[in-house]
Structures are given as C-alpha cells and as structure tokens.
Amino acid sequence: MEITGCAYAAVQDYENSLGGLRDLRVTDTFSKMGLSVCARLWKKAGCALILPESLGVVLATRTGPAASVRTFASNVAEHGFYGVNPGLFPNIMLSTSLARITVAFGIKGVCVPLFIQNGLNEAVECAEVLISGRRCDSVIILSVNCGCGCFGMLIEKAGAAEKRKVRSLHLPLDSGKSCPPTYEKGD
Amino acid sequence: MSSLKPKIFITGVGAVTPFGDSPDGFFDGLLRQVDLYADMTVLKGLPEKKAKGVEVPFVKPAQPVERFMELGTGALRSALYDWGGRQSEKSRIVFVLGTGVGVSDQLLIDPDADTETIRMPASRLAENAGMQCSPVCVGSACSASSEAIAYAADLLREERCDMAVAGGVEALSQLVYMGFMRLHALDEKGCRPFDENRKGIMVGEGAAFFVMEREGECRGNKVYAALLGSGITNDAYHVVGMDKSGTQIKRAMGLALADAEVSGEDVDLIVAHATGTRLNDATEAECIKSFFGKNLAHVRVVAPKSAIGHTGGASGAFGVLTALECIRSNILPPVLRLEIPDEQCSLPVVYKTAQHRKISTAMINSFAFGGVNVVLMLGKAEKT
Numbered sequence: 001m002e003i004t005g006c007a008y009a010a011v012q013d014y015e016n017s018l019g020g021l022r023d024l025r026v027t028d029t030f031s032k033m034g035l036s037v038c039a040r041l042w043k044k045a046g047c048a049l050i051l052p053e054s055l056g057v058v059l060a061t062r063t064g065p066a067a068s069v070r071t072f073a074s075n076v077a078e079h080g081f082y083g084v085n086p087g088l089f090p091n092i093m094l095s096t097s098l099a100r101i102t103v104a105f106g107i108k109g110v111c112v113p114l115f116i117q118n119g120l121n122e123a124v125e126c127a128e129v130l131i132s133g134r135r136c137d138s139v140i141i142l143s144v145n146c147g148c149g150c151f152g153m154l155i156e157k158a159g160a161a162e163k164r165k166v167r168s169l170h171l172p173l174d175s176g177k178s179c180p181p182t183y184e185k186g187d
Numbered sequence: 188m189s190s191l192k193p194k195i196f197i198t199g200v201g202a203v204t205p206f207g208d209s210p211d212g213f214f215d216g217l218l219r220q221v222d223l224y225a226d227m228t229v230l231k232g233l234p235e236k237k238a239k240g241v242e243v244p245f246v247k248p249a250q251p252v253e254r255f256m257e258l259g260t261g262a263l264r265s266a267l268y269d270w271g272g273r274q275s276e277k278s279r280i281v282f283v284l285g286t287g288v289g290v291s292d293q294l295l296i297d298p299d300a301d302t303e304t305i306r307m308p309a310s311r312l313a314e315n316a317g318m319q320c321s322p323v324c325v326g327s328a329c330s331a332s333s334e335a336i337a338y339a340a341d342l343l344r345e346e347r348c349d350m351a352v353a354g355g356v357e358a359l360s361q362l363v364y365m366g367f368m369r370l371h372a373l374d375e376k377g378c379r380p381f382d383e384n385r386k387g388i389m390v391g392e393g394a395a396f397f398v399m400e401r402e403g404e405c406r407g408n409k410v411y412a413a414l415l416g417s418g419i420t421n422d423a424y425h426v427v428g429m430d431k432s433g434t435q436i437k438r439a440m441g442l443a444l445a446d447a448e449v450s451g452e453d454v455d456l457i458v459a460h461a462t463g464t465r466l467n468d469a470t471e472a473e474c475i476k477s478f479f480g481k482n483l484a485h486v487r488v489v490a491p492k493s494a495i496g497h498t499g500g501a502s503g504a505f506g507v508l509t510a511l512e513c514i515r516s517n518i519l520p521p522v523l524r525l526e527i528p529d530e531q532c533s534l535p536v537v538y539k540t541a542q543h544r545k546i547s548t549a550m551i552n553s554f555a556f557g558g559v560n561v562v563l564m565l566g567k568a569e570k571t
Contacts, residue, residue, distance in 0.1 A: 023426065052423070053438070064326070066294075066305050072362065073294040081234050081361075086369035090427055090556065092291055092362055094326035099557030102423045108435055110419045111559055112334065115289075115324035117310045122323055125347065126338065133341045135419065 001131060004045045004138075004154040004161040004168040023100075026087040030065040031097040034144045038101050041140060041152040046166040047105070056109035056136035059098045060116045060123035063146040068092055097144070109136045127155045195340045196568050197411040199352075199398030201265025202508055203258050205241050205391065205495055208265065213505075214512040217494050217520035218541050224377040224389055224496070229254070230361050232295070239375070240359060240390040241496035251292035251358060254392075255308065256315060259284075259356035262394035263316040266352060270398040272406035279348040280320040283339040284309040285332030285355035287500035289324075292360045308356070318352070326500070329460070330555035331355055333503025333563055336397065337417035343401050354396035355501035363499065364390055370427070372464060376524075378497070380461035380490040381468050381536050383527040388462045391496020395504035412511045415449065415548070415564040418442025422558030429466055429554065433474035439560040440478050440550070447564035449548055451482040454564075456513055456549040458506040459534075461490035461522075462497055471552065472532035487544060488536045489513070493523035503553040503561060510549035510565045517545050 027035075038057075042048065047055065068091040075084045090096040094113040102111055110130050116122045120143055127139035138156040161168035202209065205223045206216025216223075227240045229249050246261075248254045263282075267274075274280060289308045293300045309322035325335045332355025339353035367373050367388060374386035399414060400406070418439040424430035444450060460471055479486060491509045492498075498505055513519055518541055525538040551563040 053420070062306055064306055069291045069294050069305065069362075070298060074298060076295065076362075076365075077298070081365040081369070084369075086366065089362070089366035089369060092366075093288060093328055093556065095287070095328040095331075095555060095557040095559065096426055098327070098559075099426045102421050102558060103425060106423050108421050108423050108438075111327075111421045112338070113326040115306050115309070115326055117307060117322045117324065122321075126323075129338070129341050129345050129347060132345055135341075 001128065002156050002158055002161055002168040004156050004166055006153045026085070027100060028065060028068040028091040030068055030144060030146060031100045033150045034059060034097050034101050034142050035104055037150045037152040038105060038140065038142060041154060042105060045154040046164045047154065049164045050138050052106050052108040054109055054137040055107050056130050056139045057098065057101060057107055057111040058123045058126050058139060058141045059094065059101065059113045060120060060141060060143050061094065061145055062116055064094050064115055065091055065097055067146045131155065131157050192344055194402035195343050195399050195414045196402055196405055197397045197414060197511065198400050198405045198409055199266045199270025200411060200508070200511065201262045201269055202393070202395040203243060203246065203261040204393045205243050208261055210508055210512060213508060214520070217491060217509065218518060220521060220523055221494070222523060227359060229359050230364060233361055233364060238364060240364070242359060243392055250296065252290045255290045255356060255358040256311060258358055258392065258394040259312045260315040262354065262396050263312055263352070266396040266398050267316060270406070274319050277350045280318065280350045280352065281339060281342050281348040282309060282313050282318055282320040282322045283335040283351065283353040284312060284322065284324045285335035285500045285503065286324065286326060287328045287331055287357055288360050288363055292362055295361060327559040328555040328557055329499060329502055330553040330559040330561040331500035331503065333506070333551065333553035333561035334419065334559060336414065336503065336507060337419060337561060337563060339399055340414050340417065343399060349404060351399045352396055353399065354394070354504040356394040357392055357499035357501040359390060359392045374463055378463035378493050379524045380459065380463050380493050380522055381472065381529055381532045381534060382525050383529045385463045385465060385468060387464050388497040391498045393495060393498050393501055393505065395501060395508045397507065410568040412514050413566045413568045415566045416443055416446030417564065418446060418562045420560045422560065424558055427556050429470055431466070431470055433470050436474045436554060436560050437478045439562045443550065443562035443564050449564065451479050453548045454486055454550050456510060456519065456546045457486055457488045458510045458549060458551045459488050459490045460552040460554045461492055463492065467554065469531055471554065472534050475534060483535065486535060487519050487542065488534045489519055490522045493525065503551065506551040506553065507563060507565060510551050514546050514549060514565065514567055518543055
C-alpha cells in the first residue's frame with residue numbers, strides 16, 4: 001500500500017476553505033475541521049480522479065463531536081427542547097460529520113466513523129483491511145478532534161497513485177502488525 | 188463455487204432485549220407478538236408528558252452511562268459465556284462495538300463530564316466483561332452495529348485476529364427522542380412498517396453481541412450460523428435524508444451477494460430496515476422489488492423494529508439476531524401492528540401470524556442517517 005498524500009489543518013484555518021458549502025449555517029466546528037482537511041487532501045492527492053465508489057473514508061476521532069453535544073445540551077437546558085433549532089440535532093452524531101464530508105466530496109465507498117480507543121493505528125488498520133479485502137482501492141483517513149488541529153492522509157493500493165500521475169510515498173506497512181496481539185500463545 | 192475466503196461462523200450470542208436477556212426470550216417475544224410500546228419511565232426531563240417507546244424493563248439504572256453499560260455488559264458477558272471458551276487460547280481478540288449516540292445523554296445531566304466518558308464505551312464495556320482485546324467503536328448511526336459486524340468479519344478474513352466479538356448497544360436517549368420529535372419522525376401509534384397509515388418510528392433500546400471465529404478454529408461444536416458476506420456503500424446524498432433513487436442501496440445489496448458468493452434466487456428471507464417512516468419503507472420496498480425481480484416470489488420479509496422499536500446503533504445487531512433465530516427455527520415472526528399493507532410497498536411481508544418456512548440464506552438491511560448502507564448476508568453454517 002501507499003500513502004499518496006497528507007494534509008494538516010490547524011483549528012483556526014478551517015473557515016478559509018469552505019465557501020459555498022451547503023448548510024454551512026448548521027454545520028458544526030467539528031465537521032468544518034474535517035471538511036477543511038479533506039479539501040486540502042483532495043487537492044493534494046488528486047482525489048477527484050478516483051472513482052467515487054472505490055473511495056472510502058475512515059473518520060477517526062478520540063473526542064467525537066463532544067463540543068456539539070455540549071452545545072446542544074446546554075441550549076436544551078436553557079431554552080428547552082422546543083426552543084432549540086432541530087437542524088442542530090444531527091450534529092450530536094459522529095455519522096453526521098462523516099455525512100457532511102461524503103456529501104461534499106461525493107464519496108460513495110465504504111465510510112467508517114470510528115471512535116478510536118487507543119491510537120490512530122486503529123484507523124490505519126481499518127483502512128488497510130478495507131483495501132486488502134478489496135472493498136476500496138483508496139481510503140481517506142481523517143483524524144479530527146475537538147480543540148486540536150486535524151490531519152488527513154490517503155492510503156491506496158499499490159500503483160493507484162501512479163495511474164493518476166500523482167506522487168506517493170511507499171508505505172512500509174507490515175500487514176497484520178498495525179495492532180499488536182493480545183496474548184502470546186501459551187500464556 | 189470456490190472461494191479463498193475463510194468461512195466466518197457465529198459461535199456465541201448474547202442479548203439484552205425488551206423481551207428478556209437471552210436470544211430465545213427475544214425471539215419468543217417476536218413470535219408471540221408481545222406489544223411493549225408504552226409510556227417510558229426511564230427518560231426524565233422530557234417535556235412530553237406521554238413520551239412512549241420500548242424500554243428494557245428489567246434494567247434499572249436511568250443514568251445514561253450506567254444504563255448503557257448495564258445493557259452492553261449484560262449482552263457481552265452472555266455472548267462470551269455462551270461461547271464458552273478461554274480467551275487466553277486466542278492470540279488476538281478484537282471487540283467491535285456499534286452505537287449511534289452512545290452515552291451522549293450524560294452531557295445533559297452532567298455538562299462537565301469529560302470526553303473520555305463519551306469516547307470510550309468500547310473500552311469500558313470490554314473491561315466490564317473481562318475481555319482482553321483490542322476494542323474499536325463504530326459510530327455510523329443506524330448502521331453502526333451492522334458495520335461493526337461486517338468489519339469484525341473482515342478482520343477475521345484478513346487474519347488480523349483469531350476471534351472477534353461484534354454487535355451493538357443503544358440506550359433510550361432524551362436527545363434522540365426529542366430530535367426525532369422535532370423532525371416529526373415519531374409515530375404516536377407505534378412503528379407500523381409497510382402499513383398504509385404509517386407515520387414514523389418508535390424508539391427502543393437494547394444490546395446484542397456475536398462471537399465470531401474462522402471455520403476450523405471454532406472452539407466447540409456450537410455454530411449458530413455463517414456470516415456469509417456484506418456490502419457497504421454510501422449515498423453521499425444528504426446529511427439526514429434518504430436518496431429516493433436507492434442506487435447505493437441496491438449497489439450494497441449486489442456487493443453483499445457477491446461477497447457471500449450467492450445469487451438473488453438463494454435468498455429466502457429479508458430482515459428489512461423498515462423504520463416505519465413513509466420515505467424509508469417506500470424506498471426500501473422499491474429497492475427490494477427492483478433488485479430481486481422475479482426472485483422475490485420465494486422471499487419473505489420481516490421487520491423487528493415493529494416490536495422492539497428503533498434501537499439506533501444496535502438495530503443492525505438485532506436484525507442479525509432475528510435472522511439467526513429464523514434460520515435456526517425455520518419460523519418467521521410476524522410484523523407487529525401492520526393492519527393495511529401499503530400497496531406502494533407490496534412486499535411479501537409476514538404479518539398477522541408467524542410462518543413456518545425453511546430458511547437457508549438471509550439478507551439483513553441497515554440504512555443509516557447520513558447515508559451509510561450496510562447489507563449483511565447470513566446463512567446456515569455448512570462446514571466444508
């Protein structure tokens with residue numbers, strides 16, 4: 001497999017690249033961060049040339065849209081359930097942030113919103129398995145966390161980037177060793 | 188038919204459901220058409236005086252985190268006990284949890300709760316159940332547990348682990364209830380899938396988990412069913428609305444059949460997503476009719492949400508549990524509350540009375556808020 005592109009967006013950068021986004025008014029900060037870094041990666045890695053059905057996304061997060069949940073909950077506490085904008089309700093789910101990304105970029109392959117428990121290796125393993133299992137040829141991994149910058153990279157099967165005439169780094173992934181074994185046999 | 192892909196077997200099952208804390212209790216409730224749709228006692232603080240849904244009556248805690256953990260831990264422990272093996276005999280166990288909102292309601296009652304409470308449900312459940320594993324949590328709303336099960340199977344196929352436990356948990360949620368209320372997606376008469384007068388969903392809760400192993404590595408002779416394959420697509424259409432064309436839903440069905448190495452004529456049962464909303468049921472029905480064509484004549488359709496409500500991220504796992512029990516028993520539970528079938532849907536739905544019918548291959552549909560479509564294929568466990 002190959003890493004074709006990497007992109008990073010600091011929290012304060014996210015507003016600059018989202019002009020014309022549908023439903024911007026009800027899009028939360030968490031989603032905007034994901035959209036921003038995906039937009040940068042999209043351009044860098046030539047993702048527009050990838051067949052939408054063979055492109056997947058793993059949206060990995062340690063925090064989830066916690067800030068959006070807190071905001072919604074505090075609005076409810078202040079105004080009651082009938083006093084809040086129902087258009088903000090979907091923002092409490094991680095799947096909504098993923099949906100904003102897939103809708104914006106037209107991504108129709110396997111998309112996984114992942115609460116990572118230990119580290120980004122869980123997201124990398126998920127992407128690897130999607131590719132080695134032939135569910136996707138290319139997978140965008142986005143790491144988005146409340147209060148932090150966010151990161152994205154495109155992992156693809158070998159040769160995919162070359163076909164699009166995009167430079168890539170060969171990723172020396174040792175299949176099966178992204179996540180360590182739980183036991184040594186015989187314990 | 189030849190395949191290099193190892194067969195994946197379900198070798199342990201655990202569930203905590205409104206009808207009881209066992210798969211047998213769950214299925215018995217479906218067959219007896221028990222109607223548990225009633226005023227909810229668990230959700231405090233709702234402005235609605237008569238908020239109705241389907242509760243798990245024997246789970247007492249009302250606090251979101253405690254309730255979620257009790258539902259999930261009970262089902263997970265049951266699955267492991269049912270499996271009956273020793274975890275130390277496995278070199279890597281993966282636990283894949285699917286949930287929609289998890290424990291987000293905790294922030295309603297405790298605004299200062301830290302994010303670890305929100306993000307670590309899989310780790311905490313695994314710890315509660317005494318699992319030594321790599322925990323992962325999938326959050327794809329209504330498709331979460333289906334996607335979790337599909338991913339767990341892929342991890343086994345790709346030999347990333349030698350045992351996987353996957354499924355879903357969802358506890359009743361004020362945020363979800365009021366969100367659906369504000370979106371006018373609730374039916375005050377309860378969930379009535381494919382009914383002419385259906386108006387929406389009813390909320391529910393529960394947990395279901397499956398232990399999965401590769402054929403030849405199962406610890407005992409207990410094999411419930413084979414997870415034949417899956418298909419996953421994304422609508423890329425709208426944040427909450429469903430794409431009426433059903434293009435990606437049908438593509439997911441095709442991918443699932445291909446992955447399972449079966450054809451449309453092999454399928455005898457569909458466990459529909461069937462939330463009871465006008466759009467979902469009509470779109471799903473159209474997709475099923477269009478995809479199966481004349482093969483639909485020997486298919487039957489069931490819809491467990493009519494009995495247990497929409498269990499959010501756990502609904503896919505309950506779909507698998509329903510299919511598994513149908514395969515084992517060759518009895519199909521009727522859809523509850525279906526009085527007048529919608530002619531627009533016109534599917535071979537089982538309703539009014541249970542049906543006895545040999546079932547070998549089942550399709551389980553999950554179509555999520557936000558467009559993640561997951562189709563799972565379950566079959567009789569025939570060893571090679």
